[in-house]
Amino acid sequence: MADQHKNYSKGIYCFTDDLRFQDNIALANTIAQCDEIAFIYILDPRWFQKTNYQHTWIGQAKWQFIKQSLSCLNQQLAEHGHQLTLLHGNVEHVLCELIRENNVNFVGFATLVGSNEQVLWAELATKCADTHFASANNSIMYLGERLNLKHEYLTSFSRFRRFVEKQQIKIEQPRKIHLDALPSRLTLQNQPSFSKALTALPYFISGDVQDVQTHDSFFGGEKSAVQHCKQYFASSAASNYKTTRNALDGWQNSTKFSPYLANGNVSARQIMQWLKQFELAHGASESTYWIYFELLWREYFHHLANSLGNTLYRFSGLAPCAPSTSFYAERFNKWCNGNTPYPIVNACMKQLNQTGFMSNRGRQLVASYLVNELGIDWRYGAAYFQQQLIDHDIASNWGNWQYIAGVGVDPRGGRHFNLQKQTSLYDPEHTFINKWHGQLCDARLDSTDMVDWPIDWSKKED
Numbered sequence: 001m002a003d004q005h006k007n008y009s010k011g012i013y014c015f016t017d018d019l020r021f022q023d024n025i026a027l028a029n030t031i032a033q034c035d036e037i038a039f040i041y042i043l044d045p046r047w048f049q050k051t052n053y054q055h056t057w058i059g060q061a062k063w064q065f066i067k068q069s070l071s072c073l074n075q076q077l078a079e080h081g082h083q084l085t086l087l088h089g090n091v092e093h094v095l096c097e098l099i100r101e102n103n104v105n106f107v108g109f110a111t112l113v114g115s116n117e118q119v120l121w122a123e124l125a126t127k128c129a130d131t132h133f134a135s136a137n138n139s140i141m142y143l144g145e146r147l148n149l150k151h152e153y154l155t156s157f158s159r160f161r162r163f164v165e166k167q168q169i170k171i172e173q174p175r176k177i178h179l180d181a182l183p184s185r186l187t188l189q190n191q192p193s194f195s196k197a198l199t200a201l202p203y204f205i206s207g208d209v210q211d212v213q214t215h216d217s218f219f220g221g222e223k224s225a226v227q228h229c230k231q232y233f234a235s236s237a238a239s240n241y242k243t244t245r246n247a248l249d250g251w252q253n254s255t256k257f258s259p260y261l262a263n264g265n266v267s268a269r270q271i272m273q274w275l276k277q278f279e280l281a282h283g284a285s286e287s288t289y290w291i292y293f294e295l296l297w298r299e300y301f302h303h304l305a306n307s308l309g310n311t312l313y314r315f316s317g318l319a320p321c322a323p324s325t326s327f328y329a330e331r332f333n334k335w336c337n338g339n340t341p342y343p344i345v346n347a348c349m350k351q352l353n354q355t356g357f358m359s360n361r362g363r364q365l366v367a368s369y370l371v372n373e374l375g376i377d378w379r380y381g382a383a384y385f386q387q388q389l390i391d392h393d394i395a396s397n398w399g400n401w402q403y404i405a406g407v408g409v410d411p412r413g414g415r416h417f418n419l420q421k422q423t424s425l426y427d428p429e430h431t432f433i434n435k436w437h438g439q440l441c442d443a444r445l446d447s448t449d450m451v452d453w454p455i456d457w458s459k460k461e462d
């Protein structure tokens with residue numbers, strides 16, 4: 001067969017939060033367009049610097065998961081005569097330089113959900129005007145243009161869900177990528193091998209910080225993701241999901257798809273395909289519908305984040321005024337470290353700090369506690385989650401925090417959970433609290449009063 005003519009001679013595919021090959025639309029488009037291709041990943045040192053909320057964009061647990069995912073990509077590429085080039089530096093500088101040095105005329109990448117990231121990529125495309133930049137959304141089930149989504153359908157999740165379900169739009173089949181039919185390798189100048197680049201990263205990224213012990217069964221990469229999802233659907237867990245999903249712990253009680261989705265090791269459409277196959281084999285039920293329902297929440301937050309832009313990070317969110325909360329350093333530190341007067345909160349935070357994961361119920365409880373009982377600005381909580389969660393996803397994290405803080409899309413105007421009631425419902429025997437030593441804490445929350453004067457609790461108790 002004669003060589004198919006392609007539009008661009010030298011292409012780069014830049015992986016971001018889409019660390020997989022299968023059902024990767026942006027990648028498929030790049031492969032189709034270029035004669036030669038190089039695969040890259042750029043590690044931006046800014047992700048590891050403290051933001052104005054005093055936390056980094058990426059913490060150790062997530063970085064470890066990303067590293068595993070990158071190694072998996074590199075291994076798959078190596079089997080097909082390619083490699084993953086790992087670069088380090090500010091994305092805009094590194095990419096412009098690479099394009100210039102190698103006469104690259106096509107750059108493919110996945111559309112990112114964060115507004116700051118979108119601006120960065122738009123600026124990059126303007127800066128390198130002679131190179132064609134092309135992106136596609138790799139993370140959602142329903143592509144925006146097919147949904148014809150008007151803003152009014154985003155005003156609440158229920159509206160969005162009713163709209164989507166009424167339209168009966170079929171979720172497209174995942175796109176198959178044939179790695180044995182990749183274009184030829186574009187060899188980039190002066191680039192070390194993947195493993196050399198990984199070991200040469202600065203200390204604050206790769207360094208002497210010990211790898212945290214993440215949950216035994218979370219291991220980044222497309223292969224582990226597929227294995228995890230297949231194992232999940234090979235069990236009967238999906239048939240019980242609706243009754244187990246709210247548990248604070250337990251591997252099979254919820255799907256644990258989130259780290260793989262957030263890092264793009266698997267797509268929501270692939271999961272939907274496996275879910276449909278499960279339903280065909282074992283029957284559809286309320287539980288299987290509920291998995292779709294939760295994935296739809298994720299979908300909703302992604303569409304919402306796209307339409308909100310920077311409002312997603314605004315203190316007042318979608319509300320007319322900011323919440324009446326402030327910042328209390330001591331309380332915040334105690335919350336982060338799981339050292340509050342509430343054992344259930346402490347257990348959840350310690351689980352997060354040690355594993356990079358927390359159940360959905362746990363996230364709701366600790367977020368409600370931070371906002372309502374501690375009176376702290378919700379953005380500090382969101383930023384801490386961003387740093388600690390393996391599954392951090394801008395749209396789901398910041399959207400859920402706004403929702404709980406009462407400045408998001410919750411028609412009820414925020415959530416305030418009664419922690420005692422929640423403990424008796426979800427941890428009546430204190431099994432979860434004991435497992436994470438939630439009861440080990442300071443008896444008092446504050447050591448100073450509102451004018452920063454030390455509180456003498458012994459006198460207070462007289």
Ligand SMILES: Cc1cc2nc3c(=O)[nH]c(=O)nc-3n(C[C@H](O)[C@H](O)[C@H](O)COP(=O)(O)OP(=O)(O)OC[C@H]3O[C@@H](n4cnc5c(N)ncnc54)[C@H](O)[C@@H]3O)c2cc1C
Nearest residue numbers: 254255256257258294295298360363391392393396397400
């Ligand atoms: C304050 C707060 C912060 C959160 N931050 C994140 C985050 O950074 N990343 C993230 O993926 N999820 C986040 N969530 C949503 C939810 O807690 C996690 O998706 C879920 O706990 C992951 O576990 P699972 O995969 O076993 O979920 P399951 O219960 O098995 O759900 C299946 C999938 O549906 C999606 N999903 C479920 N619940 C939600 C939800 N409320 N919002 C959006 N998607 C949902 C996830 O992709 C999940 O993997 C947050 C929730 C709260 C309350």
